[in-house]
Amino acid sequence: MFGHRTQEAVRRLENGADRAELELPGVTAAVIDATFEVERGEIFVVMGLSGSGKSTLLRTLNGLLPATAGRVLVDEADLTTMTAAQIRELRQRRMSMVFQHFALFPHRTVAENVEYGLRVQGVDRSHRRTRAAEALHLVGLTGWEDRLPAQLSGGMQQRVGLARALAADTEVLLMDEAFSALDPLIRKEMQDQLLLLQARLGKTIVFITHDLNEAMRLGDRIAMMRDGRIVQVGTAQQILTAPADDYVSNFIRDVDRARVLTAGAAMAYPHTTITPSVEPAGALDIMRRGGEAVLFAVDGAGRLEGTVTEAAAQAAADQGVTDVRGIIERSVQQVGAATLAGELFEAAATSDFPIAVVGESRKLLGVVTRESLLRALAPPPQAATESTGRDIPEVSANA
CATH class of the missing domain: 3.40.50.300 (P-loop containing nucleotide triphosphate hydrolases)
Structure with a gap:
């Protein structure tokens, strides 16, 4: 019954028309x-x-x-x-x-x-x-x-x-x-x-x-x-x-x-990582220039070794220690990238340091800080105008 109208709607569609322009008597796209x-x-x-x-x-x-x-x-x-x-x-x-x-x-x-x-x-x-x-x-x-x-x-x-x-x-x-x-x-x-x-x-x-x-x-x-x-x-x-x-x-x-x-969506990339061979004085310099209280230590393949804190690096430097191997804190809070953000709240609230996000073979993918977690969970900015769509029945174009 509406064959010619449907054909006209299809022609308009092929010419890039929007939904309002496609609507004809008896036809809804x-x-x-x-x-x-x-x-x-x-x-x-x-x-x-x-x-x-x-x-x-x-x-x-x-x-x-x-x-x-x-x-x-x-x-x-x-x-x-x-x-x-x-x-x-x-x-x-x-x-x-x-x-x-x-x-x-x-x-x-x-x-x-x-x-x-x-x-x-x-x-x-x-x-x-x-x-x-x-x-x-x-x-x-x-x-x-x-x-x-x-x-x-x-x-x-x-x-x-x-x-x-x-x-x-x-x-x-x-x-x-x-x-x-x-x-x-x-x-x-x-x-x-x-x-x-x-x-x-x-x-x-x-x-x-x-x-x-x-x-x-x-x-x-x-x-x-x-x-x-x-x-x-x-x-x-x-x-x-x-x-x-x-x-x-x-x-x-x-x-x-x-x-x-997930943690993968909430993580940030650490500004700097160090290897275990770095001198404590070098680690301190990196921390002070970057304004960081802790650094993540990784091996040559990027696998997580642990963390080095400013206090531990300072004590090791005062004692003349040649590298940070002996002061790496191995018990680091770490999660997989697929861990839901809601499961990170307690760890983020109780830890003074970021949470490590690791992949296969403990490779460091990023870190979740309190700031990055809150940023990820914040809703997108309010749009200037609300767009809710029209509540209209669904009808086939060639019904």
Whole structure:
């Protein structure tokens, strides 16, 4: 019915129009120029406000909504060139979907719901039973096979939906607001469950959410959407420390940064390090010129040896000691780069010296000072104008 209007919208898109310019009577541009890649085995989270286009994007990925322009590639297979039968085959063999409202058959048992995708694939009954039992075991529902969905809590029903997707053993899982209908405690349990399963199974997951804390917790990378466009793609740390624009800055303002940022993001690079062969007088000179009360000592390969304090260097210099080897303090507080910033508070508060951040073989990567920790946890500057996006329904461009 709206074919000519959709074509006009596509023409405007190709000429660089924004969302407002693309809107025609009866047509809303839901997803515009969304170009991204999802790596094999990662959890890729798409998030944004209601009406940003995230659910439409997900439905385009599995062919439920056809793209009016561009390509959707699963490896080298392009959904936009497939027939309806080929798309159905791809969904059955390579993609599974977990919905927000469970989408269980109320008249079928838990086991029968989990088996459903396998039944559509033509898998024989004995194999269906085995794979359903394995999937239910993975999500902690062994023993509930013969219950009906109405006999389960909301969290358990969502586990059944997840088990159904896992039983199909597809490469890709598409999860559309899968946990948003759950109570907060159950939601966190399901997030934990997903992370445990992902560590074991290594699926490729595209996860849709409007909850930023959920996105930060689950996503290996996050795509931020606004008005149908992807405005930034990056890790949680990249988005928190380098938001692409005022919209993203305002979006992330209330995130608990201590539960997302790591020591690697909070560390600073030490102005100076010394080797154990340095004379105490030389170490003192470095400290006084740099205004530092402690220096980190590393070997020739950059591996952490310990620290040398001003007091120890002064005493050694007074005694005529030729190098600092004997005054290196070996019991240094050290953490890995992936340690959450929230775990550094006590050490930063009780220690007079910076915390060493080390990598493999104790190589010194940087140091966390109280100042660098507070700087990392401070929210980005307030944008001059608030950008919250419009709360509009998500509509396909060729509905």
